[in-house]
Amino acid sequence: xxxxxxxxxxxxxxxxxxxxxxxxxxxxxxxxxxxxxxxxxxxxxxxxxxxxxxxxxxxxxxxxxxxxxxxxxxxxxxxxxxxxxxxxxxxxxxxxxxxxxxxxxxxxxxxxxxxxxxxxxxxxxxxxxxxxxxxxxxxxxxxxxxxxxxxxxxxxxxxxx
Amino acid sequence: xxxxxxxxxxxxxxxxxxxxxxxxxxxxxxxxxxxxxxxxxxxxxxxxxxxxxxxxxxxxxxxxx
Numbered sequence: 307x308x309x310x311x312x313x314x315x316x317x318x319x320x321x322x323x324x325x326x327x328x329x330x331x332x333x334x335x336x337x338x339x340x341x342x343x344x345x346x347x348x349x350x351x352x353x354x355x356x357x358x359x360x361x362x363x364x365x366x367x368x369x370x371x372x373x374x375x376x377x378x379x380x381x382x383x384x385x386x387x388x389x390x391x392x393x394x395x396x397x398x399x400x401x402x403x404x405x406x407x408x409x410x411x412x413x414x415x416x417x418x419x420x421x422x423x424x425x426x427x428x429x430x431x432x433x434x435x436x437x438x439x440x441x442x443x444x445x446x447x448x449x450x451x452x453x454x455x456x457x458x459x460x461x462x463x464x465x466x467x
Numbered sequence: 468x469x470x471x472x473x474x475x476x477x478x479x480x481x482x483x484x485x486x487x488x489x490x491x492x493x494x495x496x497x498x499x500x501x502x503x504x505x506x507x508x509x510x511x512x513x514x515x516x517x518x519x520x521x522x523x524x525x526x527x528x529x530x531x532x
Contacts, residue, residue, distance in 0.1 A: 347486065358507070409478060411471055414471045414475070421515045425516060428514075429508070435506070
């Protein structure tokens, strides 16, 4: 009889627990996933974003920024613990250890289109924040979003051809 | 996919420098939080610049091979 001793290098993580930790204290989910730097940075960014809320006169996007970051770090903690588990399973079979990625690929990947869009949106919001243009006129231009998506779809069609 | 991971230390470097600067200025200056409340779209611009830079770089590498 052959006895198998399973030695797990890393204990599997619970995605649920990671999510719950992040839900109550942002950053702790990443700490639980042994991403120390990320957890601490998330905690600092979150406290910074909370501090900002009282400053800058009634900007519509400040609260949204906080909400987006808060939700992002919960999803990220869950996804990271899932990929840690996936890699741990793979590691037992292949004896190959891979490192878990710290940022989603969509965040890191290069893209001329999205790079240009992000810079344009950032620039417009910057101008609005310094009251060069008002948020009122900005919101009047919302149909541009639809047009840009349309242009992107058409451009994708022709570049694949 | 591996090439994307090489970029992570670069991202962390930028993030840590920005955080360090913000808190340093908050400690010695007064109104840094008011400024950050207005200047935060710079984060979007930096992210966009990152994507643009690597997007152009990837395109060049693709056309070379």
